[in-house]
Amino acid sequence: MIRKSISGVLVLVLCATSLIAQSVDRVFANINSIYDEQNPVLSPDGQTLYFTRSHHPGNVGGVIDKGDIWYSTLMVDHQWSTPKNAKNLNNKEWNGVIGFSKDGSIMYLHNHYTESNGIVRTQGIAKVTKQGGGWSSPKDINIPYYKNLSDNFGGYISKDEKVLVMSLESYGTKGGEDLYIMLKKENGTWGEPRNLGSTINTPFQEFSPFLSDDGKILYFSSNGLGGKGSSDIFMSERLDDSWRSWSTPSPLDHVNTKGREKYYRTYENFALYSSTINSDGYSDLKIYTEKPVDSLMKVAEPTEQLDTVVQIVEVEKETIEAAPNAITVYGKVLDADTKMHIAAIVTVERKGNYKKEVPAADDNGYYSLSIPAAGTYEIRIDAPGYISKRESLDVYTNEMKLVEVNYTLQPISVGTTVKLENVLFQQSTSNILESSYEELDLVIDLMKQNPSMKIRLEGHTDNRGLPKHNLRLSKKRAEAVEQYLIKHGISSKRVSGKGYGGSKPIADNDDPEKRKLNRRVEFTIVKE
Known part of the structure; x- marks a missing residue:
């Protein structure tokens, strides 16, 4: 009797151990691959797993890349989703997550990101902060005598x-x-x-x-x-x-x-690590636990917040449906040079009573959001490594249920010239109209986020009037913009200005409609 009892207990223990092992094996079924997976780091809320994947053709540096950060989200079946490359957190160096602040609003990364002639020349760590549905551009942190x-x-x-x-x-x-x-x-x-x-x-x-x-x-x-x-x-x-x-x-x-x-x-109750045992020679992600995996990793319950923060990240155009009693705005955010889609945050705002953010899809998809009624909305588009843009969206009818709006952003690089389309002046003066402040504030945000950046402001007019007067007016307008930036915290050493009068037209001065395009202020990035 005693032997049978011990035998039965042993069988139960072995079965339980086998079930846990099988459950553990399937946790990373969508992640472990023929490539090298290592450095698993779980977000504080337990819903996102970051890890480093090496020698993958989808890495920034291709198959010779030493390692990019990838991420996966927890699904209802307690497995991790098919991972995606966290493109904006990677460069051609080895990239990995070090850890998070307690509330998860700051993430720390291996290596520096500031490049000179395409090469990262300093070492250390960097950090990014939560922005809407994504992360800011990595910012290098200085540690004295850091060398590796x-x-x-x-x-x-x-x-x-x-x-x-x-x-x-x-x-x-x-x-x-x-x-x-x-x-x-x-x-x-x-x-x-x-x-x-x-x-x-x-x-x-x-x-x-x-x-x-x-x-x-x-x-x-x-x-x-x-x-x-x-x-x-x-x-x-x-x-x-x-x-x-x-x-x-x-x-x-x-x-x-x-x-x-x-x-x-x-x-809590488990550990993550990487190992080459029973793998293809490269590392795979592993979990150690003495408890059932399904009891450890819990998918976050939906909350009322989902009604105000749109969670659509990846959709195909054919699947976009109009929301009832609302207007659905959708589209892509593209790189102005390559015309490739980029991960961005699209913010829609109507002054006083409405504001909504949505992440633009980062994997061949569209952003999509619903606005409650016809009216005039301000749209702001932000993406790490790109110059932010602000535009107006006028919707005049509730009968139009689907509106496609695509945007392009210019990458931040030396020599890039940006036209400040919504910076306007009183006629024949250098007095900036109040409606221009929002666009100028975008320039201020850009320079604060990139503290080493220097720009050259350029004022232009059409060819009507005396050339000498036009040259003087264009110079004063560039100086007025320069003073606005300095007044709002940008060092005068980072901004210079020059007027060109009507000497650099971008449109036909003989056409009254096209002529106004020549009356503009631009800035050119002279140092990143």
């Missing part, structure tokens, strides 16, 4: 954004890569990297570090501490506040194999 000679990347930032631990081959490195700590000072700047010491770092490689929420437990990968395979995951306890006194690292035998394990991160 290794092609292996890995790091973690604490939720309070005050502690950064990274794997670097840098000053004082004992082997291939060592682990370093960087602490944020009271003034908001970062201190220089400090080696974690010889208990953690060996003459071999230590990389992909992660800290527990309380900052006491360090998880990392190493091939210099023994283990089962080419690199294993270890844990160590911090013994004091010096960040150099640690307990002897112990291996995580429940996840280590003969393969290469790294990028281990713990979450």
